Amino acid sequence: xxxxxxxxxxxxxxxxxxxxxxxxxxxxxxxxxxxxxxxxxxxxxxxxxxxxxxxxxxxxxxxxxxxxxxxxxxxxxxxxxxxxxxxxxxxxxxxxxxxxxxxxxxxxxxxxxxxxxxxxxxxxxxxxxxxxxxxxxx
Ligand code: ATP
Numbered sequence: 102x103x104x105x106x107x108x109x110x111x112x113x114x115x116x117x118x119x120x121x122x123x124x125x126x127x128x129x130x131x132x133x134x135x136x137x138x139x140x141x142x143x144x145x146x147x148x149x150x151x152x153x154x155x156x157x158x159x160x161x162x163x164x165x166x167x168x169x170x171x172x173x174x175x176x177x178x179x180x181x182x183x184x185x186x187x188x189x190x191x192x193x194x195x196x197x198x199x200x201x202x203x204x205x206x207x208x209x210x211x212x213x214x215x216x217x218x219x220x221x222x223x224x225x226x227x228x229x230x231x232x233x234x235x236x237x238x239x
């Protein structure tokens with residue numbers, strides 16, 4: 102099985118119950134879960150690949166604006182499976198194209214889109230390290 106980092110972003114923090122419910126219904130295991138709040142500096146480091154893009158200031162402001170939930174999700178094909186469950190990046194696109202996705206249900210707009218998922222095994226390793234230090238042995 103594969104591991105990925107799932108985040109519940111600040112706009113969906115109060116929906117953690119419903120989101121974790123959907124995660125189990127879809128057949129994931131949750132190996133680690135923590136709540137935390139990023140500093141602006143943490144958010145800038147986490148999203149360093151987007152530095153210089155027009156949405157980077159708003160993104161890092163948003164991601165440090167309140168509590169988030171970080172999860173280590175385990176399943177066969179977890180990376181693609183989680184990206185499918187959360188849906189298209191833009192909440193409004195998600196509402197049109199994937200109305201039962203988590204971003205459609207719980208997102209706010211283009212930047213405040215409820216959830217994040219790693220996009221490759223390399224980014225999953227980096228992002229799990231960022232939030233948990235290392236993958237769980239369990
Ligand atoms: P994530 O990495 O959060 O799963 P993603 O991989 O679908 O999202 P990325 O292109 O990696 O999208 O962008 C990272 C985040 O930056 C998005 O989730 C969203 O919050 C924000 N973002 C991306 N593109 C835009 C945009 N065009 N306008 C505003 N915000 C954006």
